[in-house]
Amino acid sequence: MIQFGDEAIHIQNLRVECIVGVKPEERVRPQPLIVSASFRRDFTQAAESDDLADTLDYGLVALEIRAYLEHSRFQLLETLARRLAEHLSERFALPHVALHIRKPAALAGSDGPAVSLTLTRDDSPQP
Numbered sequence: 001m002i003q004f005g006d007e008a009i010h011i012q013n014l015r016v017e018c019i020v021g022v023k024p025e026e027r028v029r030p031q032p033l034i035v036s037a038s039f040r041r042d043f044t045q046a047a048e049s050d051d052l053a054d055t056l057d058y059g060l061v062a063l064e065i066r067a068y069l070e071h072s073r074f075q076l077l078e079t080l081a082r083r084l085a086e087h088l089s090e091r092f093a094l095p096h097v098a099l100h101i102r103k104p105a106a107l108a109g110s111d112g113p114a115v116s117l118t119l120t121r122d123d124s125p126q127p
Contacts, residue, residue: 004043004044006040006096007040007042007043008038008039008040008041009038009039009041009043009055009056009058010017010034010036010037010038010039011031011035011037011038011058011061011062011065012076013034013035013036013108014034014035014037014062014065014066014112015032015033015034015035016032016033016034016035016069016070016115017018017030017031017032017033017064017069018030018031018069018070018072018074018080019031019035019072019073019074020033020073020074020075020076020077020080020103021023021075021103021106021111022075022076022110024096027073030070030093030127031103031106031118031125032105033069033103033104034101034102034104034112035065035084035099035100035102036099036100036101037061037088037093037097037098037099037100038098039061039088039094039096039097039098040096041055041073042054047076049074053106056080056092056094058092059093061088061092063082064088064091064092065088068084068087069084069127071125074121075114077101077103077115078115079121080101081099081101081115082117083118084099084101085097085099085119086119090101090118092122095120095121095122096118096119096121097118097119098116098118098122099112099113099115099116099117099118099119100115101114101116102114
C-alpha cells in the first residue's frame with residue numbers, strides 16, 4: 001500500500017514592494033519584501049484528475065499576495081504577516097497558511113530581518 005503525506009504547495013521568494021516600517025522615510029516609499037508561503041493540501045483529487053480546478057492555483061495566490069501588499073500600509077512586519085495570512089486563508093478557504101516575510105533593505109550588512117508564522121484554522125463545528 002502506498003501512502004502520501006505532508007503535501008503542500010509552496011511559493012518561494014516572491015518579490016513584492018510595500019510600504020512597511022516606522023521610520024518617516026519608510027512611510028513614503030515602498031520597500032522590497034521577499035515572501036515565501038506554504039499551503040498544506042491533499043493532492044489526491046488533483047493527482048487523479050490532473051486538473052487545475054482540483055487544486056490551489058499558485059499563480060492566482062501569487063497575484064493576490066502582490067495586490068494585497070502593494071495596496072496596503074503597515075508599520076510592523078508582524079502585523080503585515082498576520083493580516084496577509086488571514087486574508088489568504090479567507091480568500092482561498094485555506095485551513096493552513098505558513099508565511100516567511102523578509103525585508104532585505106532594512107538592516108545594513110545583512111539579508112534583512114524576517115518574520116514567520118503559521119495560521120491554522122479549524123472551522124469544524126464544535127460539539
